[in-house]
Amino acid sequence: MNSIETKDVHLYYGDFHALKGITMAMKKNQVTAFIGPSGCGKSTYLRCFNRMNDLIDGVRIEGDILIDGTDIYKSDIQVDDLRKHVGMVFQKPNPFPKSIFENVAYGLRVNGTKDKKFIEERVERSLKQAALWDEVKDKLKKSAFELSGGQQQRLCIARALAIEPSVLLMDEPTSALDPLSTAKTEELIHQLKENYTIVIVTHNMQQAGRVSDYTAFFYLGELVEYAKTKTLFTNPKDQRTQNYITGRFG
């Protein structure tokens, strides 16, 4: 079953044609990785799925993007509702200057949840899902800034999980982390895919190999190749993919 489907998506930054007709479908409860050189459009494409590109002046999007069957660019779609459904984790850990507890509770609070008990339970569950609970359960009232970089990133994942999205977008989630934290985060991704559809942008091809079931290679705003990760890394069909993953680019 497909969770995200896009048909002929074009995106323009002013005059710049950043995405050139991307058609692809991402399967439910699978990890899909986007790889490609800087500026290939992979992050831009990812940010279409929760309409983060709306925040940038002069962006124009054409084509259809369906998430769990709904066209997310339809006029009656409320962006904040969409973003509850499609969570996102960023390159740099960006916890709020609040306590660990309040960071995770934030998404619930802004969406109108008042029930204290419910919030407490959900915070605990999300922290457990993000494999952070054991490390922070005794200091939930402490500032999130006291955590290490890797813990902060897992806190951001917990924060995204607290509002129960069905899709989790990850934009280079480990590029600011040390190898050990990276390994932990990758392990987490493997566990999370049981409940979430995950799309991850990564500069690190080995990471795409380790964590993803499907891999898409982008180049100059085009989707060059999209296949099972095993297939793409052992027998790519397109010469450009081959050149990129073997490090013989340009």
Place this chain on the structure above:
Amino acid sequence: MSFGSNPSSNKSKRLSQSIAFFIFRLLSFAVVAILIVILGFILVRGISVISWDFLTEAPREGMTEGGIFPAIVGTLCLVAGSMLFAFPIGILSGIYINEYAKDSWFKRFVKLMTNNLAGIPSIVFGLFGMALFVHQFGFGDSILAGSLTLGLLALPVVIRTTEESLKAIDNSFRIGSLALGATKWQTTSRVVLPMAFPNIITGLILSIGRVSGETAPILFTVAAYFLPKLPTSIFDQVMALPYHLYVISTSGTNIEASRAMAYGTAFVLIVIVLVANLLANWLRRYFGNKVKMH
């Protein structure tokens, strides 16, 4: 190849560095020294008149005797009035400019105008305040007219402070909040403003310091030459410390006799400004820690 293979060039390099550092250090000390001299000068000359009576009594005998109580009260009224006017408008404009306005000609125009406003000499504000508030609106020489004029003067500072404080907040916090389904206003009020608050409050208090020392804008709009009684409404005239200082040092009935009074007044004014600055510092630290902890 070995270290120090060209000793002569290294020597001159080090020498020029030492000289440069020496000059920088000297100039920094000079700045501090000037400040200490000014404060010391005023303290030494003015301390003799400072007393409880000086702070709580009205001036007498052609302002050569008595105290400056009405002027202190007047200045506090004016500061409070001007801030009541400038803070809400200035903070909201700052939020609008930095958080909401898209990068359009209008935003650029507003920013340009704010900057120009900040550059207008304060006497021009005084003149404008007299024309608009005193005459056009018929407020007369009053606390209201003076506060509004001072408020106008403070407005660009408040807007700029708010804007700069908000700009200093990394965009990743806004994006992080929006990505969790928060609206723009929730993001601004729950994440961005609490983070910017310490800096905003500092800017505001510094602007209080500025406003309390201004003479020109109140000259034509509120300040009384000699008015020993306290105001009862916002349409009353008041005395104010900077103007009082001006009066007794330049056009009083007996300038020589009131010299010490002038230094005492200056001392009180400086203390008010210093206290405001220290308060700003303390508040920034206090809220700075609070924002980090919660």
Place this chain on the structure above:
Amino acid sequence: MNQLDKELLRIKNKVEEMWDLVDFQLQSGRDALVNPNEDLTRKIIKSGKKVNAYDIKIDRMCENIFALFNPVAVDLRWVLSILKINSNLERIGDSGESIAHMLKEASLPIEPTLLQESRVLEMYDATTAMLQNVRQAFLEENTDLARQVIKQDKILNKIHAKTDKMLMNYFQSHPDNIAQSLKVSGIIKKLERIGDHTTNIAEEIVFYVDAKVVKHKQKKKKKDKGEE
């Protein structure tokens, strides 16, 4: 357990399944030699196809490990040795299958004196023991056991070296049973190959556990001695 460990475990399980098949081929060959059983020989031949499928599958899994996980150190040595263990197992399976073909064509049962003098059953027992030992060494990462297996191969070589002489004698005394004795000779040759492959597997185990290369060492030693 991280993702790489999980993948490696999956490969290990596959290798064990393949090993079961190969074991079955070897042991059933001996059974069919002693008690002729056409069903059994057919089964042995059939499992040859399955072994080939495992061979391809394990190769593919190793390829994916290299491409997706970039293994290093012990993981790298493990996958490298699995590749070789896999191909050695596949050849053992091939040999087992060849023996089954020979049994199918031979007129059974084998004449008792031939069975006795050729020492083919003795060889069978030695190879079976070696294969079981090396499997145990693999599962326990036991290099001492693996090194013992390498030594055990000498028994096979000894018997094999005497085969030609034995056959000559047998031809003379049983000129009417040349066909059978040629088959037995063929089986002995296959068993000797199986012993070599088993030794190779043992060497791979030493390589991945201790990071030491033991293959080609014995010949060198002999040469050194010879020169002395």
